[in-house]
Amino acid sequence: MGRYDQLSHFIIENVGGKDNIIGVTHCMTRLRFTLNDYSLVNATKLKENNEIATAQKAGGQYQVVIGTHVGDVYNEILDKIGSGKTMEADEKKGVLNSIIQIITKVITPILGVLLASGLIQGLLMILTFTGLVQETDGAHIILNAMGQAIFSFFPVILGYTSAKAFKLDPAIGIIIGAITIFPGLTESLAGGEVMMTLFEGSFIATPVYQTFFGIPIMFPEMGYGSTVIPIIFIVFIASKINQFLKKKIPSVMAFTLVPFLTILITLPISLLIIGPITNLLSELISNSVSTLYGISSIFTSFIVALVYQPLVILGLHWPLITLGLQNFGIHGFDYILPTLFTASFAQTAVVAAVYFKTKSRAQKEIAIPALISALFCIIEPAIYGVTLPVKKRFAFSMIGGAIGGTFISVLGANMYAGVVGIFGFVSFLNPDGSYSGLIISIIGVAISMIISFLLTYFTFDEKIESGSEETVRRDNSGLGEVVIASPLKGKVTKLENATDSAFANGLLGKGILFYPEGNQVVAPFDGEITTIFPTGHAVGMTSTDGLELLIHVGKDTVRLEGEYFKKLKAQGDFVKKGEPIIEFDLKALKEANVTIETPVVMTNSDQYTDILMTDADFIDYSGELMSVQLKSERENVSIGDLTEERGSLV
Template identity: 30%
Template sequence: MKTFYNKLFNRYDKNIELVPTSERRKVMGKFEKDAKSLIDLVGGKDNIAAVTHCATRMRFVLNDPKKANQPAIEELDAVRGIFTNAGQFQVIIGNEVPSFYQEFVSLAGIEGGSKEDVKAVAKQNQKFFQRAITVLAEIFTPLLPAIIVGGLILGFRNVLEAVPMGWLDGKTITESSVFWNGVNSFLWLPGEAIFHFLPVGITWSITRKMKTTEILGIVLGITLVSPQLLNAYAVNSTTAAEIAQNWTWDFGFFTMEKIGYQAQVIPAMLAGFLLVYLERFFRKHIPEAVSMIFVPFFSLIPTILAAHLILGPIGWHIGSAISTVVNAGLTSSVNWLFGAVFGALYAPLVITGLHHTTLAIDSQLIADFKSTNLWPMICLSNIAQGAAVLAVVFAHRGNKKEEQVSVPSVISAWLGVTEPAMFGINLKYMYPFVAAMIGSGLAGMFVTIFGVRAFSIGVGGLPGILAIMPKYYLIFAIGMMIAIVVPFLLTLIFRRTGLFNKIDRVGEAISPIDATLEPTVAPVTVVDEDIYAPLNGQLFPLSHAVDPVFSQGTMGQGMVIEPTEGSVYAPVTGVISLLFPSKHAIGLIDDQGVEILIHVGMDTVNLNGAHFTALVKQGDHVTRGQKLLAFDLEAIQAAGYQTQTPVIITNSGEYQVDPVLETGTVAKEQAIMHVQSRN
C-alpha cells in the first residue's frame, strides 16, 4: 500500500513522461517541513487519537482539540484551510494529500487508520448531546428537498387562495379563475403527500441512516398515517365518546385508539428507532436460513403495536409540550427578547449543526397551531448572512478571485442555503458574520413583536415570504429590509473601524481568500482552452456543492454536476495523475498543465471502491471523451450517499476560470468552463 501511495501523485514533465524515481523522492520530501510542523501544531504525536485522509484533506481525531494551534496551522504553505466536523479535525491539503499523509505518518511514527476507524474514534470523542444532534441532522437532511418543494407549493397556493387582489375587486385568484382554482386544488396533492405523510419519510430516513431494512421503515410510516385511522388534524374536534365508539380497536381485554399521526415528528422518530433496534436484535438471534421471514415479522408487528399503544401517545404529548413552550415564549410579553436572541444565534447554530432541531420544532408547531412563529426568523437569518457577503463584495469590488466565491454565496444565501456564505466569506473575516448576527437579531425581534407566523416551512431566504401568512406580508417585508440594510451597513462600518476585524482593515491587509488562491507554481505555458463535461447530468455553480470545502472554492474553482448516468469521461486530453484506491476521485493534468479533479459523490470514499469500476490507471495518457470510470448510480444512492460531483480546477490560482454555462443539462464533451492564463 505504501508503494502505491508513493506513486499516487507523480509529477509529469512537459512531454508527459513519468518523473524518475529519484525525482519522486524529492517530491515526497517537499512536504517534510510542513508535515513536521503540523505534528507539533496539532499537539504532538500523543495528541493524535487517529488520522487518515480522503481525496482532499487530512482527517484527525485529537485527544484534546484545544491543543491544536489553528492560526499557525492555517499559515503552513501546504494547508488550504481547516475546519472541525463530526468530531474530526480536518486539515485541507488539496489533491496532493496522499503524499503529504505518507510524509506525515512516517515522520510521526504512527499508523494511519481507515475512514471507518477514524469516524468511530470521532464518535467516542463526541458527547451524547453532540451524537444526538448528528443523528437528528442525518435523519432530516435527506428530507429537506421534499420539505423545501412542499413549502414552495404551499406558498404558491397561499397566494392563489388567500390573498385578495385589488385588480380582481378584492377577490382571490381562485375565486376569479376556474383554471387557477383547478391548479390550486391539484397542488394540494403533492403538498399533502409531503407534510401530512411526513412520518413515512422520517421512519424511512431512520432505517436508512441506521442501515436496516428501508422498506420496513416505509411500511411502519404508512401504518402511522393510514386512512383507516382518525386523522391527527381531526382529533381535537372529535369527542372522546365518538373516538371510543368509532375509532377504537377492541381486543377484548384491552382497547387501543385508532389515532393517526399525520405531520407528527416525535412519534415517528420513537417508532423508527424501536423498529431499528428490534431488527438488529432479531437479526443476531434468528438463524439466517429463516431470517427473511421472521426478522421482518417480529420487528414490524411489535413496533406497530407499541407505536399506537405507547410510543405514539407519549411522543404526541412530548411534541405538544415542546411546541407549546416555544409558542408561549414567542407570544409572551417578553417575546421581543426571545426573537432577538434566536434571530442573532441561529447562524451559530448552523455552524454547530444544532439548527436541525428547529426543523422538528417547526413541524410540531405547524401540527399543533397550524402555523409557526419560528420559521420567519430563520428566513431572516439567511437573508442577513447574504447581505453581509454583499457588503464584502461591495468593499472588495474589483477582486475577481474573491467574487468567484462571494457573488454565488450571496445568491445561495438569499435562496435559503447559507453555508457557502458563512464558511466561504463571513467566518473567514468574522466581522461580516457578527454584522449579520446583529441584523438578524433586530429583524427577528421586529417580526416577533408583530406576531409574524408562517403556515409552512422549507422556503428560506427571500422566497420565504411565500410561506408567511398574507396578513403579515408587509411586516415581514419590513423585516427583510432590516435583515438586508443593517448587516450591509454594519459590515462596512466594522471593516473601516476595525471592530471585530483584525485582518481586513481598510488599507492594512490582504484578503485571506486571496491568499488561499495564490498560485504556488508558475504556469508552464500560455493556456486558452475549454474544459468539457465529464458526465451527463445537470450542471450547477460550485456554490451548489453540499460540502463547504468545495462550495467555498477552497479546492479551486469549478462546477458541480448531478449525474444522470454512471460514467465519467475525460474532460481534456492529458494524463491520469490521481486514481484513488476507492475509485471515487480521479485527477488529470492536461497537455497545457491544467489540473482537474473529478470527485464523484460526497463521502463516497467510505464505500471503499464498492459500486465503482476504474477503466484506466494512474499514469495513462487519455484523450478527451474517453471513458475513465463507471459507477452504479442507483446503488450509491441506495447506500445513502449523494452522487453530486464537483469538477474542480485545482490549480485555478494560475488561471482565469469562467463558466461557459451557469446551469442546465449537459452531456459529455460539452464545454462547461473556459480556462485562460492570467496576463
C-alpha cells in the first residue's frame, strides 16, 4: 500500500471510476483526466477533500489540483487503473542520457536492498578473512546466500522493475527474467557437444551447441546472470509486443492470450539477437586485449582499465576476468587483473567526495553503504546509486581507475591470487617473498583514489554558497530576510487575478502573476532544480535557504507537448541566480491562442513569517520580486532535508 493509496482510490472513485477513465496525465500540480462521461464526476466530494486544492473541467480535461506531490499520486493511480492509460509526454533526450535514465529508473526501486546485499557481502568477507567463519560453516552458507541472492537472481528482479518502467505487466517481466537464468539453461545452450562452429577460422569463431528450429543459438558462455542491459532490452521488446497484442486481441481473450504470445514471441527473438551480439562483443574484447598487449602493454593497460567499469554495466567484463583466470592457470600469476584492481577504489573515492560535498541527507544515506560495499569490490551500489546517475562522476571514476591501474601494470606488479577489494592487496605478494608488488599496488590505488576524489570534489555542482549580500540579508536577531529575484521579464499583477482558480485562490501558495514579455525563465536564486516538467512549460526550484518556488509558463501549456519550449537545464542541476533555465517562443504561444499568464508561486509559503511582493507594475530579469522573512529554526535546513520533509517537486 502506497503513501497516497487512500487519496488515489478516492480520486478514481469520484471521477467516475476506473472504467470511466480514458487516460490520465499530470503537470506540476494537477492530475488531468480524459473521461468517457464527465457527468459521472462527483465534483462536490472532490472539492470537499482536504487533500485536494480544487477540481474543475478545463482544457477538455477534468483537472484535480493536489499540489507538488502530484507525481506520487499519479503513479499510484496508474497502479490501480493500469499503466496503459498513461498519456505522459515523452521527453526528448540524447541516446546516452536516455540509457542512463532508464538504467537509473530500473535500479532505483531496488537500490536499498542492493546496498544491504553489498554490506552483507562485505561483512562476510571480514568474518572469513579474520577466520571467525569458515567457508564450510552454516553461518557462511546463510550469509553468502543473503549477500549473493540479489546478484544471482538479478534478471528476475530487474525483469520486475523494467516491466514497471516500460508499463508492462510486472508478472511478465518476472517470468522473462526467470527464463533467462532457468537452471541448466546456460549449461545446455553454451556447453556440451559442438554441433557447428560459426565464423570458423576467424578470430570470432563461435561454437554452437544447440539450435532453435534450425537457427543456431549463440548463448553467452557466462549466461545472463548478474547482467543489467540484456534483461532491460528484452523487457523493452516485450513491452512493445505486449502493447501491439493488446490492440489486436479482443478483450475477452486477452487475459491469457496476450501474456502467452508476449512471452512466446519475445524470448526466442530476444535471445537469438542478444546472444550473438554478446558473444561477438566478448570475442572481440578477448582477442583485442590479447593482441594489443603484444603491441603495447602500457596503452592496452590504460584502455582496459578505462573501459572496465562501463563493461561491468553491460555485463561484458567477463572476457577480461576469464583471461586473468587463464593466466593464473598457465603462469601462476596474472597481469590483466591488476589493471582492473583500482576500479572499486576509484568508485569509493568518488562516493566519498559526493558524501563530503552534498547537502542532501538522502544522498548521504545512499553514499555511506555504497562506499563500504565498494571497498570490498562490490561496486554496483556505488555505480547505480551515486556515480552513474551523474555522468561526470562515473567518468571521473573511469579516469582515476585507469591512471592507477596503468601505474600498477607499467611497474610490473602481478597478482598471484584472485582476491579483490580491500583484502586484494595480499594478492600482490610474490610467493618468492618479494613484496614490491604490494607497495606498487598501494601507490596505484592511492593515485586512483586521489584523482577520482579531487576531480569529483572540485567540480561538484551542488555548491551551497550562502551569505551573499546580494541574495541574503541577515540581522543580529538570528532571523533573516531572503530576496527572490524575478525569473521573468514582463508586467506583474496580483496572483488573485489569475484565470486559473487554483492559483487565484492561493491554494498552491502565495505568489505573483506575470504576463511575460521576454522569452526565458531564469533562476530567481541560487538553488537546485527539484523538477522540470518534460514539456518544459514548468519548473520547480528549491533555494539554499529552503524556499520552494514554482514557475508555470502559460495556462494549459502542457497540451502543447513541449512545442515552443526548450529546456536549458535538467532536474537535479544546481544553478546560480540569473542562469537561464527555460526558453520559450512567446510570439508562437500568442499565435497559438495560449493564455500566457504565468504564476510564480512559493509552494511552501505557509512556513514563513511574512512575504512581501513587489508593488511594481513591470519588472525585468533579476529585479527584486519578493522578500521572505525567515524563521530562525529554518535557517540551517538543507535542500536534502526539505526534499525529504515535503517530497520533491515531481
